[in-house]
Amino acid sequence: MGEAIVITSGKGGVGKTTTSANIGTALALMEKKVCLIDTDIGLRNLDVIMGLENRIIYDIVDVIEGRCKLKQALIRDKRFEFLSLLPAAQTSDKTAVTSEGMKEIITELKQEYDYIIIDCPAGIEQGYQNAVAGADRAIVVTTPEKASVRDADRIIGLLEKEEMMESPRLVINRIRNHMMKSGDMIDVDDIVQLLSIDLIGIVIDDEEVIKASNKGEPVALTPNSKASIAYRNIARRILGESVPLQSLEDEKGMFQRVKEFFRMGS
Amino acid sequence: MLDKKQLVTIKGTREGLILFIDEACSFNEAITELHDKINSSKPKPDEPIVSVTVKLGNRYLKTEQEERLREIISTENRFEIYAIESDVVLKDDALRWKENSEVKIVNQIIRSGQVLNITGDLLLIGDVNPGGKVIATGNVYIMGNLYGIAHAGVNGDHNTFIIASYMKPTQLRIANYISRAPDYESEGVYMECGLIDEEQDKIIIDRLQVLARKRLELNGFERRIQNG
Structure with a gap:
């Protein structure tokens, strides 16, 4: 029996879809069976970031309205055998999706997969309700900005009212270390203290993420970038491992180290 | 006759x-x-x-x-x-009195968009986050951080006040008075209270010790009953 995790944030543009794609990919890297669901009807992106856009034949609305079987709509990832994507509809009427329909789909997927990652649309309307309906737990994504933290707080309040759901966990995305140091960005500790939920990962603002997304290959696949390691750590924490938080400091180059050595002497 | x-x-x-x-x-x-x-x-x-x-x-x-x-x-x-x-009161009136003079304990974080409405005094164990709001007909005591809005004496009681372990509110409201945070970035205060200052005709934030002088009735248990 699998576990359904919804990735949500309230505010748009904080990296829900990127986080969904990368957590899914990282879990697949650890040989878990993963299914990604895009619930952002009308503005689907997850397929683009996964590089699976050209394979879509049926979508989630087709499944709910009975035009195809769930298995037919699932797209197998080109890199992993046990990573699938259920894409959102791009054109259909979004009122077709209901909480009940979502619950049915997720229950069916849970038989087959270890993890079902649900990418939630921005906002707190019906789309959010649908995405949350079948989930067992939630991961809230925020960035170190006031507006984003405020919306995360709002979403956590709503999630806490949801029955049958474990306490949500937090991912802080797009951290810029130099701004956080200078106090221009809200500190990780301050965010955690305000939202008072468990932190499951911090992800640095990394250019590699944008490059990878544009190529249709989630950054979690590239082994060396900081963001990739951050996403893999999140996946490990989902599996129950205890992994220390990534250091925000940049690796120092040789030149920098020599410079510091001489400064120490003077 | x-x-x-x-x-x-x-x-x-x-x-x-x-x-x-x-x-x-x-x-x-x-x-x-x-x-x-x-x-x-x-x-x-x-x-x-x-x-x-x-x-x-x-x-x-x-x-x-x-x-x-x-x-x-x-x-x-x-x-x-x-x-x-009269030596008698209606049961309803008595219950309302009791309700209005009771301290209600709530153990919860009041998050953005959430509103907590209380009859009587509110003792909140937890924070009021930005965008959150607590409202009470009596006093508001917050054992936690107050970042959002607190409204005491919502039915017009000018003698009510607001206390918080840490106070950096968006707004303080007491009865029909409203004060807001300054437009510049400011530090919050620890263990202080907000109350109406009759002379200045506005809400002031001061050390907890002033309550002992300005709100004497607080020490009496049946203050509300006496006030009617």
């Missing part, structure tokens, strides 16, 4: 007249007798105004009955009603 028990007894004291109304007879009987008694002793227009306290014993007056009583005593006389005292 003489041995008939008097329904209305009038007693004079230094503070004024005390009017005892028999608690067992019907209201109409009492009113008739009262009417007669008062009319028989018409005062002269130059007499000073006398204050009257009405004691009802175990009788409860409905609003319209009370109005009638006031009408009879006050019109065409130099009487002024000081108080109408």
Whole structure:
């Protein structure tokens, strides 16, 4: 029996879809069976970031309205055998999706997969309700900005009212270390203290993420970038491992180290 | 006729007249007798105004009955009603009193978009995050951080106040007064209280010690009951 995790944030543009794609990919890297669901009807992106856009034949609305079987709509990832994507509809009427329909789909997927990652649309309307309906737990994504933290707080309040759901966990995305140091960005500790939920990962603002997304290959696949390691750590924490938080400091180059050595002497 | 028990007894004291109304007879009987008694002793227009306290014993007056009583005593006389005292209260009134004077304990984080509405005093164990709001008819005590909005004395009680372990509110509201955070970035304060300063006619934030001087009734347990 699998576990359904919804990735949500309230505010748009904080990296829900990127986080969904990368957590899914990282879990697949650890040989878990993963299914990604895009619930952002009308503005689907997850397929683009996964590089699976050209394979879509049926979508989630087709499944709910009975035009195809769930298995037919699932797209197998080109890199992993046990990573699938259920894409959102791009054109259909979004009122077709209901909480009940979502619950049915997720229950069916849970038989087959270890993890079902649900990418939630921005906002707190019906789309959010649908995405949350079948989930067992939630991961809230925020960035170190006031507006984003405020919306995360709002979403956590709503999630806490949801029955049958474990306490949500937090991912802080797009951290810029130099701004956080200078106090221009809200500190990780301050965010955690305000939202008072468990932190499951911090992800640095990394250019590699944008490059990878544009190529249709989630950054979690590239082994060396900081963001990739951050996403893999999140996946490990989902599996129950205890992994220390990534250091925000940049690796120092040789030149920098020599410079510091001489400064120490003077 | 003489041995008939008097329904209305009038007693004079230094503070004024005390009017005892028999608690067992019907209201109409009492009113008739009262009417007669008062009319028989018409005062002269130059007499000073006398204050009257009405004691009802175990009788409860409905609003319209009370109005009638006031009408009879006050019109065409130099009487002024000081108080109408009854030993009984309605169960509903009593419960409302209790509700209004109780401290309600809530253990929760009030997050953005959430509103907590309380009758009586609120003791919140947890934070009020930005965008969150707590409202109470009495005082607000917050054991946690107040970043959002707190409203004390929502029904208009000017003597209520707001206390928080750490205070950096978006707004403080007490009765019909509102104060907001300054537009510049500011530090919050620890263990302070917000209350209405009558002289400045606005909400001030001050150390907790001032409460001991400015809100004396806080030490009394039955303060609300006494205030009515």
